[in-house]
Amino acid sequence: MNYIEVKIQITPCSEVSTDLLSAFLGEIGFDSFVSFEEGLFAYIPSSLFDEDRMKRSFALVPVDCAIDYSVIEIPDRNWNEEWEKNYFTPIVIGNECVVHSSFHTDIPEVKYDILIDPKMSFGTGHHETTSTMMEMMLKTSFENKVVLDMGCGTAILSILASMRGAKSVTGVDIDEWAYENALENIQLNHISNIDILLGGSEQIAGKKYDIILANINRNVLLENMKIYSACMNENSELYMSGFYKEDIPVICEEANHCGLVLETYTEKNRWVGTKFVKKGNI
Numbered sequence: 001m002n003y004i005e006v007k008i009q010i011t012p013c014s015e016v017s018t019d020l021l022s023a024f025l026g027e028i029g030f031d032s033f034v035s036f037e038e039g040l041f042a043y044i045p046s047s048l049f050d051e052d053r054m055k056r057s058f059a060l061v062p063v064d065c066a067i068d069y070s071v072i073e074i075p076d077r078n079w080n081e082e083w084e085k086n087y088f089t090p091i092v093i094g095n096e097c098v099v100h101s102s103f104h105t106d107i108p109e110v111k112y113d114i115l116i117d118p119k120m121s122f123g124t125g126h127h128e129t130t131s132t133m134m135e136m137m138l139k140t141s142f143e144n145k146v147v148l149d150m151g152c153g154t155a156i157l158s159i160l161a162s163m164r165g166a167k168s169v170t171g172v173d174i175d176e177w178a179y180e181n182a183l184e185n186i187q188l189n190h191i192s193n194i195d196i197l198l199g200g201s202e203q204i205a206g207k208k209y210d211i212i213l214a215n216i217n218r219n220v221l222l223e224n225m226k227i228y229s230a231c232m233n234e235n236s237e238l239y240m241s242g243f244y245k246e247d248i249p250v251i252c253e254e255a256n257h258c259g260l261v262l263e264t265y266t267e268k269n270r271w272v273g274t275k276f277v278k279k280g281n282i
């Protein structure tokens with residue numbers, strides 16, 4: 001399958017404009033994006049490319065900026081491999097954990113070594129939300145805990161929870177690609193106490209967890225927090241990310257309705273990771 005690569009230059013370029021643009025382009029068939037300093041490379045199968053539709057998506061960006069673009073068609077090749085080789089570099093988190101792929105060499109030696117072949121699923125440790133979650137996890141005791149990883153993506157957080165001594169881990173993702181990739185990454189890391197389920201919060205009804213990890217996004221978290229809370233015991237912990245610092249009040253309001261109390265949060269480039277603790281049995 002041939003692909004179209006659109007190089008989009010945004011002036012001035014900001015995280016808000018690239019985030020919005022990739023969301024709008026995602027709705028019309030673009031399936032992968034790579035940021036650069038002044039904009040975004042966006043990729044779509046040639047058969048789905050409609051230049052006029054793309055221009056209408058540009059016009060939806062409610063940020064004052066100029067958008068220029070150029071288009072090239074790229075012959076069939078292994079996109080996952082290209083992306084992984086060019087953009088996924090090994091990353092060390094909290095001086096204790098390294099995340100790398102099977103083709104990387106010169107891996108720093110640290111306590112936890114996580115092997116991820118992401119194949120376009122989210123979760124290499126490079127995004128602020130993932131690294132913040134992992135940093136919080138490195139300060140948390142997982143010893144003998146029953147853990148849920150909602151929106152597991154590559155299963156990177158599930159794997160770290162298992163390596164840190166969790167008794168069992170359940171990863172859930174609504175995306176079929178992520179589900180398959182999570183299974184592959186668990187095998188790559190030779191881990192046997194993680195189950196991966198395809199779906200959303202219906203998968204966890206009636207279950208109980210000591211720790212829930214949920215790096216998804218503001219709206220999904222607001223919608224599902226009641227269900228997560230129902231799966232927690234008193235003093236169970238809920239770690240959430242995928243939203244900005246300015247969303248903390250609305251997240252806290254819903255959390256408080258669910259009997260969850262904010263214990264701490266950390267911020268990285270406006271993204272936050274939060275820790276809530278369940279008080280009582282609401």
Ligand SMILES: C[S@@+](CC[C@H](N)C(=O)[O-])C[C@H]1O[C@@H](n2cnc3c(N)ncnc32)[C@H](O)[C@@H]1O
Pocket residue numbers: 122123124125129130133150151152153154155156157172173174175178199200201215216217220242
């Ligand atoms: C931001 S990624 C996080 C991936 C990984 N846990 C990490 O921390 O890097 C969010 C993931 O949540 C999944 N997702 C989105 N909505 C969901 C839902 N309602 N239930 C379960 N998973 C969902 C997406 O498919 C995606 O893989």
